[in-house]
Amino acid sequence: MNEKFPISVIVITLNEEANIERCLRSVSWADEIIIVDSFSEDTTLAIAGRFTDKIFQRRFTDYGEQKNYALSKATHSWVLSIDADEVVPEELAAEIRETIGTGTAAAGYCIKRQSFIFGTRFRFAGMQDDKPLRLFRKENGAFVQPIHEFVEIKGTRGMLKNVLHHYSSATLSAYFRKMDHYTDMEAEFLRKKGYRLKFIDFFLKPLYMFGYLYFFRMGFRDGYEGFIYCIFASWYVFMKYSKYRELR
Secondary structure, X not given: OOOOEEEEEEEEXXXXXXXXXXXXXXXXXXXXXXXXXXXOOOOHHHXXXXXXXXXEEOOOOOHHHHHHHHHHOOOOOEEEEOOOOEEOOHHHHHHHHHHHHOOOOOOEEEOOEEEEEOOEXXXXXXXXXXXXXXXXXXXXXXXXXXXXXXXXXOOOEEEOXXXXXXXXXXXXXXXXXXXXXXXXXXXXXXXHHOOOOOHHHHOHHHHHHHHHHHHHOOHHHHHHHHHHHHHHHHHHHHHHHHHHHHHO
């Protein structure tokens, strides 16, 4: 479409050459696309430059701060926050434009995510509840928490019908790299809070995570990939507490 829609899309990046073109092409209808990059060493910036000239570089501190910095650069009242490995399908894009265009009174909207992990579409393993708030009025929202950040909104919230596609960790190697990075941050987060380690952190909590996702949240219905994901989710819990113990 030739006419751009008055909304700011914010994306943070670091070495996302495999994902960023697909992501930005899906939001090319937006009037403003803001990239905050953590000094990528691949072709991320060259690719992003084909879609926007609003590219800022900032040393990474944590996810919440990085996204709030991107939010501060937005010039439109409505903001759509997406990750570099996410895609806005045409149906969702049309719904966003229609929702904002009607002069809605809601301050923000949750959007259900459809995740593809290890190249497989996940329908269970906890993904049923994945409905982050991503579309919101700039003056009503801000990101909180350094990791697993989310938008804290002032005002009413709604739910969009169409889904956001999330292409996370196409390979086991990619998943391990992401898990290593996230558990480093989790351990540091625990250190800053002064968390007191307990016996259950190393044994019961990882076991509970596997049982909860695989059985209660029906991860077994996602097949072999679902089993692997639930095993890794359990390992994630064990690793974050083990890394925290190492920090101490």
